[in-house]
Amino acid sequence: MKLSEKIASYTSSRPFYTFEFFPPRTDQGFENLVPRITRMAGLNPLAVSVTWGAGGSTKDRSLELAGIVQREHCVDTILHLTCTNMEKGLVDEALRAAKDRGIQNILALRGDPPRGEEDWIATDDRFTNGKNLVSYIRSTPEFASDFAIGVAAYPDGHPESSLTEEEEIANLKDKVDSGADFIITQLFYDVDGFLRWLQKVRDAGITVPVIPGIMPIQTYASFQRLIKLCGSRVPPSIMAELEPISNDDQRVKNYGVSLAVSMLRKLSASGIKGFHFCTLNLEKSIQRVLETLKWTGPSTLEQNKLIVDSELTVSPHNATGSAKMHLMNLPEVEGEAGKGELNNAATWDDFPNGRFGDFKSPAYGDQGPWGGLLISRNEALIQWGRPKSVQDLTKLFVDHLHGRRASTPFSRGPLIPESQMILPQLERLNEREWWTVGSQPAVDGIDSGDPVIGWGPRSGYVFQKGFVEFFCETKDVDELEKRLDIHGKGWVHLIASNYKGEIRTNIPEGARNAVTWGVFPGQEIVQSTIIEQASFLNWKEEAFAIWSEWSSFYRPGSEERKLLENIRDTRWLVSIVHHDYKKADALWQFLFDGQ
Secondary structure, three states: OOHHHHHHOOOOOOOEEEEEEOOOOOHHHHHHHHHHHHHHHOOOOOEEEEOOOHHHOOHHHHHHHHHHHHHHOOOOEEEEEEOOOOOHHHHHHHHHHHHHOOOOEEEEEOOOOOOOOOOOOOOOOOOOOHHHHHHHHHHOOOOOOOOEEEEEEOOOOOOOOOOOHHHHHHHHHHHHHOOOOEEEEEEOOOHHHHHHHHHHHHHOOOOOOEEEEEOOOOOHHHHHHHHHHHOOOOOHHHHHHHHHHOOOHHHHHHHHHHHHHHHHHHHHHOOOOEEEEEOOOOOHHHHHHHHHHOOOOOOHHHHOOOOOOHHHOOOHHHOOOOOOOOOOOOOOOOOHHHOOOOOOHHHOOOOOOOOOOOOOOOOOOOOHHHOOOOOOHHHHHHHHOOOOOHHHHHHHHHHHHOOOOOOEOOEOOOOOHHHHOOHHHHHHHHHOOOEEEEEEOOEEEEEOOOOOOOOOOOOOEEEEOEEEEEEEOHHHHHHHHHHHHHHHOOOEEEEEEEOOOOEEEOOOOOOOEEEEEEEOOOOOOEEEEEEOHHHHHHHHHHHHHHHHHHHOOOOOOOHHHHHHHHHHHHOEEEEEEEOOOOOOOHHHHHHHOOO
């Protein structure tokens, strides 16, 4: 059924809601998302939306997932469709495929620029923005009456737009006048700001349903990336409440639930009748929010006593609250890999989207709007300059270690305190032209409340195996393999891969290395960070794509582009784990002794 018709006929006193999912990167993640959607369908969403990668990069999986939701679960589905890299033939193909699967709802979007491009450039002049896509569907007899069409809106302003709020609202009205039936907004935290914006939308003569986008905060790191990328307005009261608990993953997640509940109560009291939840393929927080609001019946999660922490209840004056899509499985800053996805299917949501998360998780590998460098060409030139030699690159990485550069393409911010603990070792690696992109020190039972190493619930202990990840030359990989035979003594695991996809490793097939784990009261041992071949190879694709994207900031044929493309083509990404976590210097002895 069309969403516009369902909204028009909706009579319940409870607000309606929709859920958004993305196609997982791995087959195992896809298989495990389907039962998760089955469970969440039991929460009675009015519809489920499925995202669409730029230029149809997730086309097959998006259509497959949308078809499963629509036909097998009998939940009305909204298929996202973007203009990025899309020509008329691809648009027609996608719309026909949606019709064949019984899908009657399309979210028409311009989409983000293709990876590696600073600016959005149309592939087909007929599809330069969301309005064009709406107009095309409505004017094409084959599709005109088959779909309810939604469009996007940005209460905090589009992050790439230089238009005034009034001009953006005028563009939104053009999309509606072209045939859009409903609006789904970008995620936000400033409720008062949203309500002011909505009134301006109504004053402009836009009468179709406006569905606010909501996403509970999952982790402090993801929240920080979110607000930087979106340019979201976050009330100072929210930041003041988050900062003291930023090192406690569970309390941040609980706060995210409490904040979402408070925002939704204020929005619904202001007359908003429906909401769109960006799930990031996670279910616990969404379910906790809905159960707290009593918008749905009891569930297995309620039976498991997943109750919002009473000491983190958000007061009404703090519900002025904004939010954006992954967290993705991003390359974190050095030392942040200890905040991973759990390997136990029952607890996948507890610490979502770690660098080396479980590839079987439905949330594994989410790039979302956070994929890529997330930086303009001008910003990249300011931060990373114009490297023309290997020595220039080495200086960039070393400068970052010492705080002389705020970031590298592989580390989005300054070196974090955990990595400061192994700064001399990281400096030594980088100075030998082994450029580090991930690492953590060995830890033998530190209090889970430790402000640098701690994570998870309090009253526990956390452990870490030392690991390091870096780019190096083929000859270096040869030398490391020799050292494994002589000095590894079974304690060291190595996996390396290059741009061509060649793999060199001594890790047994199917082995899964838990490199971070915690022991907490009343729980089984929690393994929060896992390194194994499937997740490493997925990250490897992302890592070499960063070299490609970085090179695209420089003109073809330039020294900078030639250098970066050569590095991409010739270097190896290497990950080394030393399993003796009781010896703080074990990994470094392996790497440096005798050299």
